[in-house]
Amino acid sequence: MPELPEVEITARLIGAATAGAEIESVLTPGINAVRTFDPPLQALVGGHIVGIRRRGKLFLIDVDGPPASSGSAAGPAGPAAAHTLLVHLMSAGRLQLFERRASLRDRTSRVLLRLAGGERELRLREFGTRQRAWVKLLRWEDVEREETLAELGPEAWPDPPDPDELRRRLDQPRPLYAVLRDQHVIAGIGRSWVDEILHTARLSPFKRGADLTGDEAVALREAIRGRLGDALTHYEQHLALPLPDKLPLPLTVHRHNGEPCPRCGTTIEAVFYEDYVMCYCPVCQTDGRVLKDRRLSRLLK
Numbered sequence: 001m002p003e004l005p006e007v008e009i010t011a012r013l014i015g016a017a018t019a020g021a022e023i024e025s026v027l028t029p030g031i032n033a034v035r036t037f038d039p040p041l042q043a044l045v046g047g048h049i050v051g052i053r054r055r056g057k058l059f060l061i062d063v064d065g066p067p068a069s070s071g072s073a074a075g076p077a078g079p080a081a082a083h084t085l086l087v088h089l090m091s092a093g094r095l096q097l098f099e100r101r102a103s104l105r106d107r108t109s110r111v112l113l114r115l116a117g118g119e120r121e122l123r124l125r126e127f128g129t130r131q132r133a134w135v136k137l138l139r140w141e142d143v144e145r146e147e148t149l150a151e152l153g154p155e156a157w158p159d160p161p162d163p164d165e166l167r168r169r170l171d172q173p174r175p176l177y178a179v180l181r182d183q184h185v186i187a188g189i190g191r192s193w194v195d196e197i198l199h200t201a202r203l204s205p206f207k208r209g210a211d212l213t214g215d216e217a218v219a220l221r222e223a224i225r226g227r228l229g230d231a232l233t234h235y236e237q238h239l240a241l242p243l244p245d246k247l248p249l250p251l252t253v254h255r256h257n258g259e260p261c262p263r264c265g266t267t268i269e270a271v272f273y274e275d276y277v278m279c280y281c282p283v284c285q286t287d288g289r290v291l292k293d294r295r296l297s298r299l300l301k
Helices: 004-018 140-145 163-170 191-200 214-238 294-300
Strands: 023-027 049-055 058-063 083-088 093-098 109-115 121-126 134-139 269-272 277-280
Touching: 004 049, 004 058, 004 093, 004 214, 083 093, 083 140, 134 140, 163 214, 191 214, 191 277
Parallel strands: none
Antiparallel strands: 023 109, 049 058, 058 083, 083 134, 093 121, 109 121, 269 277
């Protein structure tokens, strides 16, 4: 699942490459990805991409309006209503810029923004069968009132909440592994980076948020800022357009179960769930205890 660092570098690279580009047409091969009818996606046609930004794990593509008729031969044309296209990749979506336009038979394409002056195309694609990625068109004046955005917690990067505020937000009976991925608590962290952050902070994924001490909150805040910032630096050094379907995530713990811990050399362990895995170091994070592997537990019944 693309998380904060992946969405941020995608927004930066594609935003720089498409700034000022005119939208020639909008196509929706995956019509079920569209969550808007007023305004319709066709309202983007003739507009120019002002920029692409990020909020949590979502993209906001800002588009100005095409010139509107002044109603007078002497008067200048004024700008029409301007819009923001909200894009949520969910677990398997990708936002990519291509130099050649896709065939409408491309099964991965959900929404195509075709740019004027050539064959370039900004494409929302989705891999797998669930088809959960979505877009929603908003008028600029409605962006701040959009429920999806209004309910997000503070950004995890570049300036996460200070330790006291972090403790207050995490003061819940749920384990850190769950509460840190709750986008209402703090925005941008998912399953990949929460493993990395908790390992860096030397915290158990099953420690309850309500039990976090002041010193642990300091370590956790620094781990959040450091790991996400380091990932973005890595991407800046190694990524360029066109973006690959799978980004080379600089992970050292997540999905590295069975390998030595990069800090102490102990074998990294994992807890497997139905469709994801949580990884940790027993020595660095759980006082030497190996947590119950649910796959093996089912097999032993």
